[in-house]
Amino acid sequence: MAGGNDEVESLKCAVVEAGKAMHEAGLATATWGNISALTRDRRIMVITPSGFDKSRLNPHDMIVMDLNGAVIDGRHKPSIEAPMHLEIYKSLEHVYAIVHTHSPMATAVGVAGEEIPPIILEMVAEIGDRIPLAEYACAGTRRLGRALVEVLRSANAAIMRNHGVIAVGPSLKAALARAILVEEAARIFIAAKILGKIEPIPDDEIKLFKAVIGEWKTIQRIQNISEWIKELKSIGAENQED
Numbered sequence: 001m002a003g004g005n006d007e008v009e010s011l012k013c014a015v016v017e018a019g020k021a022m023h024e025a026g027l028a029t030a031t032w033g034n035i036s037a038l039t040r041d042r043r044i045m046v047i048t049p050s051g052f053d054k055s056r057l058n059p060h061d062m063i064v065m066d067l068n069g070a071v072i073d074g075r076h077k078p079s080i081e082a083p084m085h086l087e088i089y090k091s092l093e094h095v096y097a098i099v100h101t102h103s104p105m106a107t108a109v110g111v112a113g114e115e116i117p118p119i120i121l122e123m124v125a126e127i128g129d130r131i132p133l134a135e136y137a138c139a140g141t142r143r144l145g146r147a148l149v150e151v152l153r154s155a156n157a158a159i160m161r162n163h164g165v166i167a168v169g170p171s172l173k174a175a176l177a178r179a180i181l182v183e184e185a186a187r188i189f190i191a192a193k194i195l196g197k198i199e200p201i202p203d204d205e206i207k208l209f210k211a212v213i214g215e216w217k218t219i220q221r222i223q224n225i226s227e228w229i230k231e232l233k234s235i236g237a238e239n240q241e242d
């Protein structure tokens with residue numbers, strides 16, 4: 001099998017684990033939502049079956065498909081959203097895992113027809129300058145996948161209008177963490193709206209934060225924190241006179 005049997009078997013286990021974690025994080029409502037992962041050669045997708053509680057999945061329940069949508073292995077029906085997952089994998093080459101939830105707070109933001117502006121730093125670091133709102137399209141269609149591809153070109157997660165959340169990543173761990181973060185950001189967004197107005201992080205501060213994160217990633221090891229302070233001065237994140 002393309003992708004290798006061992007790799008496919010380990011992806012099945014990883015999807016099962018992600019399903020349990022999604023359930024524990026309160027992101028799964030009944031049997032709604034679905035999860036998939038792609039082999040490194042981008043030829044085989046492992047996806048959750050239709051109509052299953054995400055806390056009770058087993059590796060042998062998983063559906064194995066090629067990117068044309070043909071079922072290679074699996075004794076159940078694939079998720080109704082398989083065309084959406086396939087459309088995303090075919091269009092976005094950096095994506096190897098997709099988590100789709102109907103988590104309630106983020107779905108509420110989508111029902112209100114809003115996107116989430118940059119309100120917290122972890123959102124900017126993990127998802128993008130905003131959590132965009134994807135146009136409504138019917139569940140189970142490739143059209144829904146195409147609407148999501150549009151917004152996922154500039155963000156690692158999106159709110160799906162009157163539907164739920166999509167989060168993508170290079171691994172299931174990353175996609176799941178982002179799905180959790182979307183729900184957290186939505187909760188903060190709604191709470192802040194109740195308290196008063198939303199004050200997003202200013203554009204220049206977002207730029208600076210990204211530069212700081214970028215510098216941090218390039219440094220392998222720091223022996224003394226003063227070395228880090230020097231790095232920050234070099235990108236203007238610390239006042240020279242400090």
Ligand SMILES: [Zn+2]
Pocket residue numbers: 032033081100101102139163164
């Ligand atoms: Zn859905």
